[in-house]
Amino acid sequence: MNVATLVGRVLAELGVETVFGVVGSGNFHVTNALVANGARYVAARHEGGAATMADAYARMSGKVGVVSVHQGPGLTNAMTGLAEAAKSRTPLIVLAGEATQARSNFHIDQAAMARAVGAVALRVGSAATAVEDAVGAFRAARAGATVLLNLPLEVQNEVAGEGEVWSEAWRLVVESARLASSVPVEGPAPGADAVRLARLLEGARRPVFVAGRGARHAGDELRALADRAGALLATSAVAKGLFRGSPWDLDVSGGFSSPLAAELIAGADVLVGWGCALNMWTTRHGRLIGRHTRLVQVDLDPTAIGAHRPVELGVVGDAAWVARAVEAALEGPPAQGYRTPELAGRIAAQVRWRDVPYEEETGEGRIDPRTLTIALDDLLPPARVVATDSGNFMGYPAMFLDVPDERGFCFTQAFQSVGLGLASAIGAAVALPDRLPVAALGDGGALMGIAELETVVRLGLPMVIVVYDDEAYGAEVHHFGPSGHPLDTVTFPPADLARIARGYGCAAVTVTRRADLDAVTSWLAGPRDRPLLVHAKVGGGRGSWWLEEAFRGH
Ligand SMILES: Cc1ncc(C[n+]2csc(CCOP(=O)(O)OP(=O)(O)O)c2C)c(N)n1
Ligand SMILES: [Mg+2]
Numbered sequence: 001m002n003v004a005t006l007v008g009r010v011l012a013e014l015g016v017e018t019v020f021g022v023v024g025s026g027n028f029h030v031t032n033a034l035v036a037n038g039a040r041y042v043a044a045r046h047e048g049g050a051a052t053m054a055d056a057y058a059r060m061s062g063k064v065g066v067v068s069v070h071q072g073p074g075l076t077n078a079m080t081g082l083a084e085a086a087k088s089r090t091p092l093i094v095l096a097g098e099a100t101q102a103r104s105n106f107h108i109d110q111a112a113m114a115r116a117v118g119a120v121a122l123r124v125g126s127a128a129t130a131v132e133d134a135v136g137a138f139r140a141a142r143a144g145a146t147v148l149l150n151l152p153l154e155v156q157n158e159v160a161g162e163g164e165v166w167s168e169a170w171r172l173v174v175e176s177a178r179l180a181s182s183v184p185v186e187g188p189a190p191g192a193d194a195v196r197l198a199r200l201l202e203g204a205r206r207p208v209f210v211a212g213r214g215a216r217h218a219g220d221e222l223r224a225l226a227d228r229a230g231a232l233l234a235t236s237a238v239a240k241g242l243f244r245g246s247p248w249d250l251d252v253s254g255g256f257s258s259p260l261a262a263e264l265i266a267g268a269d270v271l272v273g274w275g276c277a278l279n280m281w282t283t284r285h286g287r288l289i290g291r292h293t294r295l296v297q298v299d300l301d302p303t304a305i306g307a308h309r310p311v312e313l314g315v316v317g318d319a320a321w322v323a324r325a326v327e328a329a330l331e332g333p334p335a336q337g338y339r340t341p342e343l344a345g346r347i348a349a350q351v352r353w354r355d356v357p358y359e360e361e362t363g364e365g366r367i368d369p370r371t372l373t374i375a376l377d378d379l380l381p382p383a384r385v386v387a388t389d390s391g392n393f394m395g396y397p398a399m400f401l402d403v404p405d406e407r408g409f410c411f412t413q414a415f416q417s418v419g420l421g422l423a424s425a426i427g428a429a430v431a432l433p434d435r436l437p438v439a440a441l442g443d444g445g446a447l448m449g450i451a452e453l454e455t456v457v458r459l460g461l462p463m464v465i466v467v468y469d470d471e472a473y474g475a476e477v478h479h480f481g482p483s484g485h486p487l488d489t490v491t492f493p494p495a496d497l498a499r500i501a502r503g504y505g506c507a508a509v510t511v512t513r514r515a516d517l518d519a520v521t522s523w524l525a526g527p528r529d530r531p532l533l534v535h536a537k538v539g540g541g542r543g544s545w546w547l548e549e550a551f552r553g554h
Contacts, residue, residue: 001164003130004156007149008033009166010134011093013174014181016066018042018057018430019095020050022077024070026097026106026153031068039066042430042459045451047074049423051081053452055090056410056427060385062217064091064141065427071097071153072106079117080417086118086146087414088213088238093141098123098150114148123150127158131170135177142181190325193315197296197322198329200270200313204294206338207231208268210253210282211319213238214275214300216406218320222274225323228330230337231272232264235406236282237398237413242406247344250351254282255546256398260350262288264338272296275319279308285552298322353399365512366539369393369468372511373400376438376534379520380464384408384436385428389421389445392475393468393538395546397440407432418473419448422465426452429461437461443469446497450504453533457505462528464520465506467497468538478543501533508533 001009008030019034020042021027035041044050050067058065065085069078075096085092094114099106111121120140124133137149161167201207209231211222219242226233226248233243234253243249250261257265265271265288276282278297283289286309297305298315305314315322349355354374361368373396380401387410388397394413403409410428412420425439441449446467456463470477476490498508507530509519523532 001160002029002156003124003127003158003160004029004151005033006130006160007095007124007134007151009037010131010170010174011066011138012037012039014135014138014178016064019066019068020044020053020057020427021068022047022050022070022074023068024074024097026071026099026151026156027068027074027095029156030095030151034066034068043455044423045454047077048081048419049426049449049452049455051078051094052084052412052420052423053427053430054092055081055085055088056387056412056424057431058090058092059088060407060410060428061431064093064138066093066095068095069097071099071110072108075110075113075148076108079113080415081420081423082114082119082146082148083117084412084415084417084420088412089144090146091141091144092146093137094119094146094148096148096150097156098152100152100154110148110150119146119148121148121150123152124155126155127160130160131173135173139177139181190315190317190322193313194317194322194325195329196313197272197298197315198326200294200296201229201231201326202330202332202335204229204270204337206268207270207272208234208265208338209272209274210234210236210265210276210278211239211242211274212236212276212282215239215319216242216275218274218318218323219243219406221320221323221327225327228327228334230335230339232338234261234265236276238411239276239406240398240409240411241403244403244405247347248339250347252398253288254284256395257284257288258351258353258356258399260346266290268293268338270294270296272298274298274323275300277304277308280552283309352402361539362513366537367512367514369396369536369538370400371514372536372538373397375514375517376466376520377401379517379524380438381436381524383434384438385410385432386438386440387412387421387425387428389441389449390416390418391442391445391473392478392544392547393440393442393470395544396468397438397466401438401440408435418442418445421445422449422452422456425463425465426455426459426461429463430459437463439463439465441465441467442474443467443471443492443495443497444473447495450500453501453504453506456531460529461531463531465501465531465533467533467535469497469535470538471495474543475547478547498533498535501535506531506533508535511536
């Protein structure tokens with residue numbers, strides 16, 4: 001078989017079940033080989049969409065994401081999605097044809113492109129090394145890298161092995177890599193630092209845990225430890241939902257925190273970040289960390305400890321593993337800590353954003369985005385996965401749409417790119433077919449990524465796509481408007497997004513008041529054979545409060 005076919009087979013043997021992409025001549029054979037060996041191919045309409053779909057799929061499934069692109073422009077189109085994936089340390093492999101001849105139209109320095117956005121650049125060198133090269137890419141991805149695997153056109157055509165035979169030597173290499181990748185990475189034994197953390201928690205009266213991306217797998221261990229220590233539970237935005245169901249769940253720590261959650265986090269005497277960077281987003285630029293709060297960070301990566309904020313104690317290790325070790329080191333009976341009966345009542349009554357009173361602003365053909373989102377939260381079934389795009393609107397779905405667990409929220413926002421929301425929802429939907437996928441987009445992000453609406457329709461995904469349409473790049477309007485700058489470059493005439501969606505084959509409704517959402521109820525009743533686009537004309541009067549946080553980071 002040729003090298004392209006061999007690489008596809010190796011990846012399928014390693015357990016790759018799904019590959020997203022846009023196929024051209026340089027990735028035709030490798031993609032087909034994956035399919036021939038049992039993988040599902042999901043065709044996107046733009047490589048930017050394909051890369052983000054693979055990223056979201058990896059985040060929501062826990063598997064390695066794979067995206068297949070043509071050489072040159074196929075890769076450049078994918079770059080924004082790859083930057084997002086690399087910043088989020090998504091385990092992802094990009095299979096890209098590579099034109100190595102400088103005179104080729106398709107030639108660019110693909111390895112340099114990958115490195116420029118923080119991805120690892122690897123190459124299939126020859127027929128002799130193809131199996132090991134593919135295995136190496138898989139191992140690197142499994143360890144948390146976004147990997148570009150370049151497939152030079154001339155190497156793809158080289159013949160590997162004898163005929164179509166899958167050799168015993170190849171089988172052994174692949175099998176041992178597969179076994180190795182199923183063993184979780186735990187890092188060094190926590191040891192003395194875990195005992196120090198146990199002592200700190202024993203002395204704490206108001207402990208709070210904040211779990212991040214690196215603790216999404218450690219929900220059970222952290223709940224058990226928090227029960228012993230009397231800790232309240234919160235997450236960064238990417239781990240939203242991890243503690244759902246616990247009466248001590250404060251939801252997201254950061255710009256999306258409700259007033260009560262912010263008050264309780266800031267009131268912590270010991271705050272422990274678990275697999276969480278404790279960056280400006282999660283801490284509101286440090287304002288959620290009280291002046292006397294003792295800060296602890298647990299992370300698999302020693303360089304992450306103290307990277308954003310100085311910490312009193314850093315524990316290197318896997319969050320689940322460290323949590324178990326700390327629990328074992330705790331002495332005495334379970335502590336009440338922060339968990340008073342009075343606080344339980346306050347949390348139950350006030351911690352959710354929807355329980356915070358607000359002044360209704362629906363009117364003049366525009367629905368209040370809070371009213372819209374709360375109504376959708378009531379209508380949509382709880383078994384859902386919500387993906388959001390970027391923009392001023394973003395906090396409404398993040399704060400008012402509940403999610404059932406940490407796989408209910410797909411937040412591809414490490415690169416803060418507009419336009420990734422719809423593709424994120426597609427990748428999440430493919431990973432979690434038993435849930436209702438919900439894409440929450442601004443009008444700007446929706447129109448930027450709209451090519452993938454055809455993908456949603458073609459795949460028959462029962463998706464609800466909510467567009468918060470303020471006829472503007474609202475984030476920019478609210479950034480510059482108050483200083484009196486001209487806003488013509490960031491405002492647009494009305495676009496009939498419902499009609500555009502119907503053109504793609506979606507069901508669609510334009511919403512300007514609560515009653516218009518009856519169409520959502522009818523759609524939910526079935527058969528849900530077409531996606532539903534909810535074109536919500538929202539008021540653009542003022543900027544949202546979490547946006548101010550984003551401006552501070554510019
Ligand atoms: C790819 C990209 N281009 C531009 C920006 C700058 N930007 C940030 S938010 C935003 C506006 C997004 O508009 P929309 O999707 O309508 O959301 P809104 O802010 O109006 O709620 C822009 C242009 C960006 N973050 N990413
Ligand atoms: Mg907008």
